[in-house]
Amino acid sequence: MATVVRYKELVGGTSKKQNWKGLSIAFVVIAIICLFIAAAIFLTTTRHTSSQDHLIPLSAQDIFNIKVPKPWNGTWISDTHFSFMDTNDSIWIYNCDTLKEELLFKRNVIQQESIGEGIVSPSTRYILVPKRKEKDHRYYTEYYYVLFEKSKKIAPIGLADGQLVPLSAVLYSNSDNYFAFIHNFDVYIYDIARATSSRVTSDGSREKVHNGLVEWIYEYEIFNQNVLLFWSPNDRYLAFIKIDLQDVPQANFLKYDLLLDNNDRYSIPYPKFGDTLPLLDVYIYNIRSGKTIRVPRPKEYEKLKSDLYIYHVVWYCDTCLSIVYGNRAQNSSIIQLYEIQTINTDNDKIIFKTRYLEETQKGTLLTRFLKPFFSPMGTYGFIIRFDPLNFDKITQKAYPYIVRIHFNQTHPQIDATLSADICVDEIIYVDDFNQIYFTASRQNNTLERQVYRWNYTNDQIDAECLSCNNGNESCGYANAKFSRGNGSYYILECYGPTIPYSTLYSRTEKLILVNENAPFRAWIRNRLMPYVDYFSVPLDKKNTVGHGMIIFPPNYNPNVTIASYPVIVSINDQLYDQRVTKKFVLPLVEFAHVTQDNISIVLFDSHGSTGQDENYLKMTESNWFQSQHLKEHEKKFNETLNATRFGLKARGPAAVIALKLLEKSNSGKDEYMCAFLESPVHDLSQYHAVFTERINGLEKKSKASHRYNIRNKSIAIVHGTADEDVHFKHSATLAKTFIESGANFQFKVYPDADHDFEKNPTLHDDYFHFQRQFFQECLGGRVNKERKLVIPEEYD
CATH class of the missing domain: 2.40.128 (Lipocalin)
Structure with missing residues (x-):
């Protein structure tokens, strides 16, 4: 405005000559301004480039040598x-x-x-x-x-x-x-004073019975932990979970070794959709008597045999424990409380005390929400649940929150709830002073996690945030770990957005910074890192959003050019997981790929990611596919990434999504050009039952994949023949489908390799080179377009 006013003062008069003179002066001034802008852009670019000259680019070796440090x-x-x-x-x-x-x-x-x-x-x-x-x-x-x-x-x-x-x-x-240990899937107790060990079980083996230890993916999918041993508070008893696999159907494998003539085949137990599941039971070992007894199941579940899950075992006194059971449909659960009574010196009896039934009318229960935390002597138990009253309200969201269950009554029921203004993620600790600690996020900021405290005996339903103002550094993603016993101290862990660090607290005050990961800070200061940007995509009419992350090459400058980098969209293969948060991120495989090949990679969380309301989190399989369409909603793709080429990368069950997206066209145009499939699942009915039945339910088998209409697209498949998570047959049958339909595909086989390529540096180096070569051929290089200079408008 001031500049324009000055133009009018210089011109003066009304003659045509004066007007032309004034316009000439104005054009000169505008040209000078444009030169200044251009110079500023040039200086910004050169300064940005020169400041990166001394930095070390990421290498493929960094993928194996560098790990993001824990806060503590x-x-x-x-x-x-x-x-x-x-x-x-x-x-x-x-x-x-x-x-x-x-x-x-x-x-x-x-x-x-x-x-x-x-x-x-x-x-x-x-x-x-x-x-x-x-x-x-x-x-x-x-x-x-x-x-x-x-x-x-x-x-x-x-x-x-x-x-x-x-x-x-x-x-x-x-x-x-004492300490307990596991050898060859059998449980032992070591008496330190006597320096001797005692055997608790004798039927353990990798193929038939797992005592206290997880070996297969479907077992980990149930328990979300690897060690299934649980000491009572005063060390009188040891509880453990027995996983009986003897009736589970087998998956067969072949070893590729010419020296093995007769011993080149082996089998593992692997339950697919509708198959017999492992038989799960809890056993309790008495340290004094040396005897083991089986814990009886609730009467509703006793006849289910193997069609039953055990999610959690929690002691709340030395002779009191709770076990959380679930049905095969994964929509009903019982928190069963037990008491151990001593009959005589050598014998115990387990009796039922009381129980609480938790059910859902939509989708499946989230098992980590069902772990109960107890007040002293088990008067109250706390779990996380969604509000069932919101099930049929289309425009209303249902977020997880904490409820208090009163167990000391004939029919335990919920008698207190936390405010629904925050989205609870995990219960951390319940102390002896009527306070419960947990992590949660505000409903309008699901990228964050903060530590909260709630006094559950007061009438107030609101909680206090303990990590929202943690000294001088901002902490966007926090957790806490309490000391054993009375919880007199806790470590507040900050996972991001800065480099992770941890601080020691007492119950009342901050004490000292414990770890700031100084060596890692020094390492990363000298590295050339990619440019990371974030975005959100609207997913429904209730303002539900999916969060995404775009990783650009280090030399990308959003103020200079509209760079149409080839984009690889990486689809998450985990349900109820969230990759895009305020955690400090260092996806080294993606970073190395972006840095070396001048491309960009998108990580996106939509359906299935935590932080969503229940209705969206538990959508059907078909809606899960649809919510992955980014280009229809994200305006960043229309500007920053206009006219670019998109590829897909998927692993395991996410390959089903990638292939469906590869078929879809957007307004007559191909939306995705190619897909790189790592250990792909071809047919969900042939994948392990815990995952497939969580998505599709038990009514009918999911249909086998159809013949895909992708003849003008490029596909690459990589798979190890010893993959015990996704059987090699999935890739082999998928290749047969591509051959029959005339699809253009490449297939790379790794003999005797398992599911995790990154554990073998030589194998991963070959895999990484193949992936880079495939996307270079499919997507090509980037296209730069200069940003148009914006000339200030004139106002009267």
Whole structure:
């Protein structure tokens, strides 16, 4: 405005000559302004480029060598102490009362290489030190252990006959007296004072019975943890879950080794849609008597045999425990409370106390919401649930919130609820002072997670946020870990958006910064990192949004050009998962790909991701497909990525989505050009039952995939023949379908490779090169368009 007024003062008069003179001066001024703008853009670009000259680009080796550090690398061992390892792999103890640390074990005293973390007893007197790694499995690692008292070696850990064996899992009791361990899927108890072990089970094997340990993907899908051992508070009993696989149908595999003539085939138990599931039961071992008893199921579930899930086992006193059961349809659950009564010195009896039934009319129950947390002596239990009253209200959303169940009455029922203004994600801890701690996000900001505290005995329904104002650094994604026992202290973990860090708190105040991950901060300051941008996509008429992340090459500058980078849309293969949050992100595979090939990658959360209301979270399979269409809604794709080419990347069951998207055309134009499928699921009915039945229910089998109309598209398949998650048959039958339909595809087979390529550097390097080559051929390079200079408008 001021500039325009000045133009009029310079011109003066009304003659045509003066007008032309004035216009000439105005054009000169505008030209000068444009030159300034151009110069600013040039300086911004050159400054941006020169500032990156000294930075080191990400390499393929970084994928294996670098991990995003945890906010806290410690482990609570008592109410006032936690253990941690330093950069030299020595073990320290931190005293929260004195805020001082003490060296417990120096690595050169033990004389061994760094192969795993030591396990410290609650009083810090004993430590189990991994001596040698035996084998890595997907959900656990086997080590040989040695027991130390301070720096004094006591004994290597083995069986009762003195045989030294690798241990798959170790769990200390709540005192220094015992620890439980698992070897070859059998449970053992080690008595530290006697330096001897006792065998609890004897029927364990990888193919038939799993005692206290998870081996297969469908087992982990049920429990969401790998060790299924549970000590009672005073170490009188050990509960464990037995997984009987003997009636489960087998999946067959072939080893590709010419030296194996007669022993080249093997089988594993693998239940598909409608098949017999593993038989699950809880057993309790009495440490004093050495006897094991089976916990009876609720009467409604006793006849279900294997058509039953066990989700959680929780002790709330030394003779009181709760077990959370669920039906096969995954829409009904019972929280059953038990009490153990002593008949005589050698015998116990388990009796039913009371129970609470939780059901849903829409979709399936989210099992992690069902884990009960108890007040002292089990008067109250707390779980997370959706509001069932909102089920039929189309325009109203239903978010998860905490409810209090009163168990000390004939028919337990909900008698208090938390405010529904926040979306609860996980219950963390219930203390002895009528307070419950949990993580949650505000309904209009599902990218964040904050730690809250609620006094459940007051009439108020609102909670206090403990992490929203955490000192000088902003924490957008937080969690908390409470000390064992009374919970006198807790570690507040901040996962982002900055580099993760952790702080020690007492119940009333902030004490000290515990870990800021200084070595990682120094490493990342010297690295050339991609440019990351975020966006949101409207998904329905109730203002439900899906969150996405776009990863651009490091030299991308949004202020300079409209860069039509080829885009790879990576589809999430996990239900009820959320990849795009305020966590510090370092997806190294995607970062390396973007940096080396000058492309962009999109990560997107829509249906199936946490943070959505119940109606959208539990949509049907067909709607799950539709909600992945980004280009129809996201205006960033119309401007920043206009006229670009899109490809798809999918793994496991997400391949079903990718193939359907590859078929779809948008207004007569091809929306996606190609798809890279890693270990794809071809037919959901042939995938493991826990996942498939969670999506499709039990009424009928999901239909086999049809012949896809994708003759003008490009497809690549990679699969390992020893993949125990997604059988190699899926890729083989998918290839047959492509051959019959005349589709253009490439197929790369990795003999004897399992589901996780990233665990084998040589194999992953070949896989990564193949993926890059495929997308280069399919999508090509980027196209730059200069941004138009915006000339200021004139106003009278």
